[in-house]
Amino acid sequence: MKEVFQIIRDPRFQLLYGVRQRFSVGPEPRRVRLNREGCTLVEGVVKKSMVYPYMLLATHPSPVRGNVFAPIFGVVTEINERSIFLDAAEPGEDVRALAAGVEKQDLLSAPQRGAELAMLLKTLGVNTRSLGQDCEKLIINGLNPDPGVTWAEPMLLTHQETLRAGLEMLRRLSPAREIVLAAPKELRLRLNDVQVVHVAAHYPASIDALVVKAVTGEENPADVGIVGLHNVWSLGRVVRTGYPLVETVLTIGSRDHSGNYIVREGSLLGDLLHFAHIDLKPGDTLVRGGPLRGESLDRLDRSVTRGTTGVFVVEAGTIPPMKGHSPCINCGACVLVCPARLSPGMLSRNAEFALHPRNREEHIDSCLECGLCGYVCIARRPVLQYIRLSKNKLRKTLREPFAATQGDA
Ligand code: SF4
Ligand code: SF4
Known part of the structure; x- marks a missing residue:
């Protein structure tokens, strides 16, 4: 493990930035695109129907997947299998x-x-899969x-009331006997509500499996769960507002600008960049998620979902572009940085x-998806x-053994 930290000296991999200010409020969306995959539309939600903030639009059959709510006053302009456009x-x-009649929930008094x-929170738009994990010890991953x-960093330092409310809910949700917060060791954090364990803040230390190892000293220990700080903040947000979750926090950044914003779910990436005064020029790459692990997109009309951590523009020439058909020269550089001790090449x-089945034998499931190998x-x-x-192909093989075996042959 030490090798990774010795090899990756790039200062951009530092995960502490000295950011102290509260989040800015993002733009008032002119258009939103909400993810409705797997959801059932509520009766009456059809093209041209009017919607209002916190109006229920679609429900998800899973008890741990949050329902979908309108984040704005608007009109439904399009509905397809994956999205609802407003x-x-x-x-x-x-x-x-109707908007004035939306009932405010007092979650702290709820029995x-x-x-x-978890079921109640689902009806308020919260994804609870990671929050109610069956474990003895639950770690909150407090690293960027x-x-x-x-x-x-600003979430830990300046949004403590929201985090406290989220923690209170987490304690009621989780069967864990112990909840601890993993925070960067350089951060002077005053938070008496939870035990804080200080860990390194140098990428890839923020990957869940590595945070668990740093806190417990063990790899994949039994009865230990981990949840993101973002989830705790979302819980706290619902508690404090009393209304369904229709917002998320993310970083919008480029080489010259970076800021943290509370934005409405479904906001279009193009609108967010415009709001943050970031231009996307020919040759630049638009990334949803972190610059290292996020997905590059070619359309500005894609939107922010609940799990989006950031929206970035990587300027042309900053990082040499990936080449899909470039052959592996077996140099071994990726092996040296892999924190999971795999052979990424x-x-x-x-x-x-x-040759996807071979990757199962090569323990592809241990890949932490840190992105260092590609970097x-x-x-x-x-x-x-x-x-x-390959992971996706193997997952599909498990679900559809006959069809996938044919395809892999
Ligand atoms: S193989 Fe997985 S864990 Fe290893 S460096 Fe690549 S992305 Fe990270
Ligand atoms: S995939 Fe790994 S071994 Fe192959 S060229 Fe890239 S760094 Fe070298």
Whole structure:
């Protein structure tokens, strides 16, 4: 493990940034695109119907997946299998009256605990899968997830009331006997509500499995769960507002600008960049998520989902572009940085030639998806993308054994 920290000296991998200010409020969206995959539309939610903030639009059948709510006054302009599109529109008196009638929830007085509370939170738009993990010890990952993402520090320092409310809910939700917060060791944090364990703040130390190892001293210990700080903040946000979750916190950044914003769910990436005064020029790469692990997109009309940690523009020439068909030269650089002690070159070659079952034997499931292999690859191979492709193929093989075996042959 030490090798990784010795080799990756790039200061951009530091995960503490000295950011202290509260988050700015993001733009008032003119259009939103909400993810509705797997959800059932509520009766009456059809094209051209009017919507208002916190109006329930769709429900998810899973007890741990949050329902979908409108974040703005607007009109439904399009619905497809994956998305609901809303355009902002001035409401009439009748719609304003409906919005005024949305009931505020007093969650701190609610008697529910455990699965019952999770069900209530789901009806308020919260994803609770990681919050109610069956474990003895639950770790809150308080590090910035990726280099360039900077919201964890101000969240820990200046949003403590929201985090306290989130912690209170987490204690009612989780069966864990002990909840601890993993925070950067350089951060002077005063938070009496939870035991704080200080860990290194140098990427990839923020990856969940490495945080667990840093806190417990063990790899994959039994009865230990981990949850992101972002989830705790979201819980606290719902408690403090009393309304469904329709916002998220993310970093919007480029080489010259970076800021943390509370933005409405479904906000379009193009609108966010415009709001942050960031131009996307020809040759630049638009990334949703962290710059190292996020997905590059070619359309500004894609949107922010609940789990989005950031939106970044990587300027042309900053990092040499990936080349999909560049052959692996077997230099071994990726092996040296892999914190999971895998052979990323081999995994990527197997994926490239559709030899996915071999990757199972190469323990592809141990890949932490940190992205370091692709970062150091001098052949500029999209190593992480190959690995994700192979993981997806293998997952599908498990679900559809007959069809997938044919495809892999
Ligand atoms: S993405 Fe996976 S294979 Fe690549 S360095 Fe990280 S853990 Fe290793
Ligand atoms: S760093 Fe790139 S070229 Fe070198 S072994 Fe890994 S995948 Fe192959």
